[in-house]
Amino acid sequence: MKKNGHPEFIGSDFKAPDEALFQIIPVPFEKSVCYGKGTAGGPEAIINASLQLELFDGKTIPAEYGINTLPPLDCDVSPEKTLENISSAFRDIIGMGKIPVMLGGEHTVTCGAIAALKEKYHEIGIVHFDAHADLKDKYYDNPMSHACVMRRVFDMGAQIFQVGVRSLTLEEENFRKENRIAHIDAEEAALKPLPYRILSECFPKDIYISFDVDALDPSLVPATGTPEPGGLLWYQTMNILESIVKNRNVIGMDFVELAPIKGMHSPDFAIARLIYNTFGIITRSMY
Numbered sequence: 001m002k003k004n005g006h007p008e009f010i011g012s013d014f015k016a017p018d019e020a021l022f023q024i025i026p027v028p029f030e031k032s033v034c035y036g037k038g039t040a041g042g043p044e045a046i047i048n049a050s051l052q053l054e055l056f057d058g059k060t061i062p063a064e065y066g067i068n069t070l071p072p073l074d075c076d077v078s079p080e081k082t083l084e085n086i087s088s089a090f091r092d093i094i095g096m097g098k099i100p101v102m103l104g105g106e107h108t109v110t111c112g113a114i115a116a117l118k119e120k121y122h123e124i125g126i127v128h129f130d131a132h133a134d135l136k137d138k139y140y141d142n143p144m145s146h147a148c149v150m151r152r153v154f155d156m157g158a159q160i161f162q163v164g165v166r167s168l169t170l171e172e173e174n175f176r177k178e179n180r181i182a183h184i185d186a187e188e189a190a191l192k193p194l195p196y197r198i199l200s201e202c203f204p205k206d207i208y209i210s211f212d213v214d215a216l217d218p219s220l221v222p223a224t225g226t227p228e229p230g231g232l233l234w235y236q237t238m239n240i241l242e243s244i245v246k247n248r249n250v251i252g253m254d255f256v257e258l259a260p261i262k263g264m265h266s267p268d269f270a271i272a273r274l275i276y277n278t279f280g281i282i283t284r285s286m287y
């Protein structure tokens with residue numbers, strides 16, 4: 001459905017745009033991607049696929065809380081300007097008391113989100129779903145590469161919890177140890193039962209979910225720059241999301257690095273469904 005001349009996620013009309021709990025920001029940003037390309041097409045593919053979703057997610061109708069889709073952010077400016085524009089969009093939405101949901105684009109966009117959230121929230125916990133640790137200080141001499149995004153977020157003073165990692169350097173592994181970055185890596189998630197509580201008591205109450213779609217197994221989502229075997233499966237991911245959202249306040253989210261493959265709709269649809277199911281999990285935890 002197009003209300004404002006651009007396609008909208010699910011396209012439901014339960015709430016006026018300003019009243020919608022979920023505020024979607026499409027950010028077709030692609031600058032440092034190195035291997036497979038095409039993440040700039042991610043937001044549009046997710047939104048198009050979302051039009052095929054049922055409003056009832058099997059338990060409730062998350063869309064009743066309102067989903068508003070903003071026009072895509074103009075990324076034809078410098079990366080610095082793009083990050084500033086992301087920060088300003090996040091500032092507006094958290095000022096309204098709503099939840100910003102950014103659709104990437106490459107993972108670098110998370111830096112703009114966290115910069116804005118840090119102004120309002122003293123302590124933020126980032127729950128980072130990814131096949132990669134993204135903790136490199138620099139990648140090909142670029143500190144703002146998508147492979148460095150969690151390192152930059154760490155530098156901003158956020159606590160990080162990683163889920164689904166299965167590709168990292170020895171330096172990144174050492175960095176996680178030295179800085180006590182907790183995690184459930186993909187192998188552990190596959191081979192061991194999930195702990196009753198995934199996030200420890202001392203992890204911040206206010207959490208931001210940063211979801212690189214390559215955390216999921218390539219059998220679900222081959223449409224990403226660097227698909228790694230052995231990723232998270234569907235119901236496992238839902239269980240993990242349920243567990244982390246419980247007793248936490250989700251202050252923002254992003255879903256990044258989808259690089260649509262022409263003629264293959266299933267990855268786009270999987271991510272649209274992932275996002276909508278996450279809305280369901282969040283709204284049901286608010287009762």
Ligand SMILES: [Mn+2]
Pocket residue numbers: 130131132212214215257
């Ligand atoms: Mn990744």
